[in-house]
Amino acid sequence: MPEHSYTAESADFQSLLTMGFSEIEAAKLVHMKDHVTEQTEYRELLQESRRLDFIRWLIDHDRISH
Template sequence: MPDRLYATDNADFERLLSLGFTESEAKRLLYLRDHVDEQVEYREILEESRRLNFIRWLIEHDRISR
């Protein structure tokens, strides 16, 4: 895990510190946030969710029937 934060993370980092997280906890949370989509299970859940949302849209717009 890199020790440096990107400029865009500074506000989030400061917010986490203000909420009582330690510096190392805040860095870890920001790292996890930026890398969560690398996990296979997360990608699979996201793909399934998108398919279900599309099917829901098709039904709601009378493109297919139940």
């Protein structure tokens, strides 16, 4: 994970430091917080894509009609 200069200016980063986290730990936690939403959205898109693929398979194999 690359270090970002904006991290040191973050209120979250400063708060984590005051709680006793090291700079490296705080930077990793801030990074994770910033990217967890992206990962959740990706997983949801992937699940939706799989559902649609399954529905397409059902239609293609005459298991259901549209």
